[in-house]
Amino acid sequence: MRLLLIEDELRLSEALVYILEKNKYAVDVAFDGITGQDMAESGIYDLIILDRMLPGKEGVALLKEIRLQGITTPVLLLTAKDAVEDRVEGLDSGADDYLVKPFATPELLARIRTLSRRHSTQFDGEKLHVACLTLDPLRCEIVSGDQPIKLTLKESQLLELFMRNKEQVLTKDQILSRVWGLETEVDINNVEIYIHYLRKKIDPKICGVNIETIRGIGYCLKEGTHV
Ligand code: CA
Secondary structure (H helix, E strand, C coil), X not given: CEEEEECCCHHHHHHHHHXXXXXXXXXXXXXXXXXXXXXXXXXXXXXXXXXXXXXXXXXXXXXXXXXXXXXXCCEEEEECCCCHHHHHHHHHCCCCEEEECCCCHHHHHHHHHHHHHHCCCCEECCEEEECCEEEXXXXXXXXXXXXXXXXXXXXXXXXXXXXXXXXXXXXXXXXXXXXXXXXXCCCCHHHHHHHHHXXXXXXXXXXXXXXXXXXXXXXXXXXXXXX
């Protein structure tokens, strides 16, 4: 999962990035509302953690605008205010959940898991399932036969993207930005290399899924026996 954190307090955002990366999330950070909105509108994120009080553009205003742009990414609003009207305003503006500062990190992680569950049908606790393939993103591990197989972090993030978007064609550009981020210096060839790595670890005959090459476009994770 790729998360966007829009938070101007440097120490808090550094601490959050550390915790989120430790929990195997890919994280990009924006420190002001304008940059945050641009990044949110790229549509590459699975979840946005949005601070309310931001320089450039205030969180609730940003949220209303991205919803008007048709961005449906789940948003967890961070707020220092705990008045009922503030919470209602946040939720009315299109936030999916909110957390009052200061918060405990286990609670933040629990809210993130809940929101991603709500937005994904194949998500069971922390694991994803397609056909006979199970991915545990937290452990970077797949199970398809009897033996668990270890993946690298990038392989795991790539497979997670495919499993969350099964039967959908993903272009190489989409894969690059969603797995490696917008500011990446990584070449598009890396996508092909990592697909190659992943295919070596996933046996279609055992797990019932196949990463198909869609010529000239990208790739698609397909379920079934047509492999
Ligand atoms: Ca702030």
